[in-house]
Amino acid sequence: MAGEWAKTRIQDIAKRTATGPFGSAISAKNFVGSGVPVIRGSNLSQSVSTRLDDSGLIFDSKEKAREFSRSEVRQGDLVFTCWGTIDQVGLIDSRAKYDRYIVSNKQMLLTPDETKADSLFLYYYFASPETRAKILNQGIGSSVPGFNLGQLRSFEVSLPPLPIQKAIAAILGSLDDKIDLNRRMNATLEAMARALFQSWFVDFDPVRAKRDGRQPPGLDSDTAALFPDSFQDAEIGRIPTGWDVVSLDALASIRGGKQLPTEDCLDFGEFTVFGANGIMGYTKDFTHDGFVIAFGRVGAYCGSIHWSLKGAWINNNASAVVPMQWPVFVLQTMLNIDFSSMRTGSAQPFIPNSSLASAKVVRPSPPIAEAFCNIVEPFRRQQADNDHHSRTLSTLRDTLLPKLLSGEIRVSEAERHV
Known part of the structure; x- marks a missing residue:
């Protein structure tokens, strides 16, 4: 159990630790529209479910990124914030949009030695409330909290044998995988609802098709019959006749x-x-x-x-x-x-x-609005069910996380709850 687990410093289980590029070496003047993405604090999160937020990324050119090879992260690497929101952590894994990133000048990285430590286990360890609180308590600076590379290297973790690390990570990861699946399902449903609304009520595709003497694509004859075949002037431009x-x-x-x-x-x-x-x-x-x-x-x-x-x-x-x-x-x-x-x-x-x-x-005319609702309402109900399921999974994960990391419950016992 946890009392038997070794207290280990990060520097003793790391292949590599490093900070991002120094000072102005990485700056807005060098950013481009595409290339190698740069991880900033806004791409990390205090939420356990968010291992990396790929939205709002900025990019360095591939040529510029070569100058920052020491600050490059790939799958299996962890990312920390050294100035600002110091209790957040990220993990580059199979969910990441890109195969490599550069960490910014306010971030630092850890490449674990895979023969000693499991990356996902370490992610959950640093994302746990107990570890986040410990990092905050060790923070330096006054106006802007800091947690530097030396502190990360000397930070002690309670590390079980590697097979147990992997088992713990697998249990918690399976719950997060289900949460992520629900998120992706909801994103698909959202895109479907937006696409239908865009077609019917912004681009007026069915009306244009009927005006041109074509059968509106994707609509059965009863639904197509609800749409007019002409346009009229309105204060915001031309809209379907009768709307x-x-x-x-x-x-x-x-x-x-x-x-x-x-x-x-x-x-x-x-x-x-x-x-x-x-x-x-x-x-x-x-x-x-x-x-x-x-x-x-x-x-x-x-x-x-x-x-x-x-x-x-x-x-x-x-x-x-x-x-x-x-x-x-x-x-x-x-x-x-x-x-x-x-x-x-x-x-x-x-x-x-x-x-x-x-x-x-x-x-629109009431029958068309009702037809839209009949199609989209099941999407919304499924999204609500998925959200409820994800909250249940999150609660279970958050309950198991500290118990597994402290050794309060064994892996075999936790597996019965998943």
Whole structure:
């Protein structure tokens, strides 16, 4: 058990440790549109499920990247932040979009000796709440926390034999694999919903096909018959005949959220609490029962959109948008709006409810909106089921993680829960 596991310094199980390029050696003036991606702090996460965030990457040219070979990471390497959010960690594994990266000047890397340590085990070790707290306690600096390469090299880990490391990593990894599968399924469903909305209500593909004397592709005859075969002028341009342009508040009621007492925002609960940046937590009560859209209206993420099928608590930095009819059509309509022009304020961006309410949108004939909802609503229900499943898996992983790393439970016992 854990008491029998060796206390080992990182430098004793590492093939290589290094920092990113020094100072201005890596800078914006050298970034290009494509090439070798650079990992910055924003590409790492404090979430165990996110081993590497490939969104928002910047790139160095292949020629420039050759100068930084000592700062290159590949599959099996771990990445740490040495200045800033020092309790986050990343892992380059099979999920990574690229086969190699350069770490930035505020990151550092570890290549474990695979005969002594398993990369995924080490990832979970450093992503655990206990290790993150220990790193924060060892942080240097005042205004900007630091955790330097020397500290990483001398950092002690409680390391079981390699077979046990791999077994622990496999249990936790299997749960994260299921979570990742749900995420990818939801991304596919989202893309399908967006593509259908784009075709029907932005590009007007079925109307154009009928105007040209063609059968709308992908539609059965009954659905195709719902669409007109001509266009009319409207204030936002030409739209299908018989459709109209309305303000968003003609399709939904829009109200500001209500502040939830801090002590009532929990890690677990029946109803999701939505704030300006999405999920804040969970609670036993709700401000809205049934389908509701949470619209972030304050802060850097104002304009963000989240939703719930079964009700939620909409907090005071968000607005509740409740469709009067055609819920998933209204949701997709909002997801298609560019809210950037509605922002006011600089230090604290803000979108007034009045601006949201007055947004101009296309309203199709009721049978077409209903046909869209009949197709897309099962997508949304599947997404909600996948999210619920992922939360259950995350809870199980987070329960097992410290117990496995401390040796409180054996691998054989944990396997019965997975």
